[in-house]
Amino acid sequence: MARIITKELALKIVDKLEAKPIKSSSKAHDEYLVEEDGIQIAIVSIRRSSQKDIGHDYLKNDLHISPRQAKELGQCPWKRWQYIAFMRERGFLPPLDHE
Amino acid sequence: MNRLREHFGRIDAPDSGIRLHDDEWGDSPEFEEGCAQLDDESYFPEEQKVPGESDWMEILSQALAKTLIRIKEGIQKDSRLNALEERLNELENRLAETVTRDSVVVPITTFAPEPFQVLKEIKAVIQKEDEDEFTATFFDANVNATGCNQVDAIDNLKDLILSRFEFLNAQSPEKLGLGLAKQIAVLREFVARRQ
Numbered sequence: 430m431a432r433i434i435t436k437e438l439a440l441k442i443v444d445k446l447e448a449k450p451i452k453s454s455s456k457a458h459d460e461y462l463v464e465e466d467g468i469q470i471a472i473v474s475i476r477r478s479s480q481k482d483i484g485h486d487y488l489k490n491d492l493h494i495s496p497r498q499a500k501e502l503g504q505c506p507w508k509r510w511q512y513i514a515f516m517r518e519r520g521f522l523p524p525l526d527h528e
Numbered sequence: 529m530n531r532l533r534e535h536f537g538r539i540d541a542p543d544s545g546i547r548l549h550d551d552e553w554g555d556s557p558e559f560e561e562g563c564a565q566l567d568d569e570s571y572f573p574e575e576q577k578v579p580g581e582s583d584w585m586e587i588l589s590q591a592l593a594k595t596l597i598r599i600k601e602g603i604q605k606d607s608r609l610n611a612l613e614e615r616l617n618e619l620e621n622r623l624a625e626t627v628t629r630d631s632v633v634v635p636i637t638t639f640a641p642e643p644f645q646v647l648k649e650i651k652a653v654i655q656k657e658d659e660d661e662f663t664a665t666f667f668d669a670n671v672n673a674t675g676c677n678q679v680d681a682i683d684n685l686k687d688l689i690l691s692r693f694e695f696l697n698a699q700s701p702e703k704l705g706l707g708l709a710k711q712i713a714v715l716r717e718f719v720a721r722r723q
Contacts, residue, residue: 432657454691457684458673470705472695474688476674484657487665487672493707521706 432484433496438503439475439485442492445502446509448473463492465513470521493521630656634664634682636689643722644690650718652685654678669714670707693719 434442448461451472458474473491476483489499494515501507516522636650654664657674664681665672666689673688675681696704696712704712 451695454694455673455684455687457675457680458688458691460688460691460695467703468705469699469703469708471707472692474673484661484663484674486657487663487674490665490670490672516705 432482432486434485434488434499434503435482436476436478436485437481438500439473439488441503442488442499443473443475446473446492446512465516465522468522470513470516493519632678634678636666636682636686639686639690639719642686642690644693645720645722646718647720648718650689652682654681669711669718671711671715689715689719 443461446463448463451460451462453460453474455474456477458476461473461475462469463471463473471492473488475485486496489496492499492502492512494502494512498507498512498515502512513522517524632654634652634654636652637646639646650666652664652666654662657663660676661674662676662678662681663672663674664678664685666685669689669692671685671689671692673681673684675684692711693715696708696715699708699712701709
C-alpha cells in the first residue's frame with residue numbers, strides 16, 4: 430500500500446493548522462489540538478518515531494477530511510482558512526454570526 | 529431471266545415431284561403434320577438448372593447475412609470477454625488489496641493495569657499497512673493509532689483511547705466542536721474511570 434500521509438507530511442499539516450500540543454498519556458503518540466475561535470475542532474495524533482516516512486493515513490479521519498484534502502493540506506494548495514471553512518460547511522464548527 | 533422462271537416453274541409443278549414453294553414457313557400441311565410430331569423441348573431444351581445458379585443473388589444475400597451475424601456474434605463475444613477480463617482484473621486488485629490490508633477485528637475487554645474499566649466491549653479493527661506497520665481503529669469513536677505489529681497497534685490504541693477520554697472529559701461541552709463532542713459521547717459509553 431502506498432502511503433499518502435507520511436510523518437513528515439503529517440507534521441506539516443499540524444504546523445499549517447496551527448495545532449497545539451496537548452498533554453497526552455499516550456506512550457507512542459503525540460497529540461495536537463486544532464482550534465478556531467475557542468472551539469476545539471479535532472485532535473491529531475502523530476506517532477513518536479524517528480522514521481520520517483512512517484504512515485499517518487489515518488490523519489484524514491482525525492481531521493474529518495478526505496485523503497486528497499489531507500494531502501493538499503500538507504503540500505500547500507489547501508490553506509488553514511479553507512479547512513476551517515470546510516469544517517463550518519460540514520457542521521463541525523458553528524456558522525459565523527454574519528452567515 | 530425468263531428461262532430461269534421456266535426452269536423453276538417446271539420444278540415447282542405439282543407433278544414434278546419437286547417442291548419449290550414460297551409458302552409461309554409452317555403453312556404447308558406437310559409441315560403442320562411434321563411440326564405436330566416435333567417436341568419443342570428437343571429443339572429448345574430447358575436450360576440445365578445448376579442448383580443455386582438462378583437464385584444466386586438470394587443465396588449470396590443469405591450468406592452475407594449469415595456472415596454478418598457471425599461477425600456480430602464474434603464482436604459481442606469479444607466485448608463480453610473484454611468486460612470479463614476487466615472485471616477479473618478489478619477483482620484481482622481488490623483481492624490483493626484485501627490480502628495486503630489483512631483486516632482483523634480485535635475485541636478490547638480490559639484497560640488493566642490502568643485505572644479504567646471497559647463498560648462495553650470495544651471492537652477495534654486492525655489493518656496491515658505495511659510489513660511492519662499496522663493501524664488500529666476504534667471506528668465508533670474515531671480514534672486511530674499505529675504500531676509495528678498487531679499487539680503494538682492495539683496497545684497504542686488503548687493508550688490513545690484513555691488519553692482522549694481524559695482530555696475531552698475535562699473540557700467544557702461548549703468548547704467542543706461537533707466531532708470531538710461526538711467522540712467523548714461515544715467514549716463515555718465504553719470507558720469509565722475505576723472508582
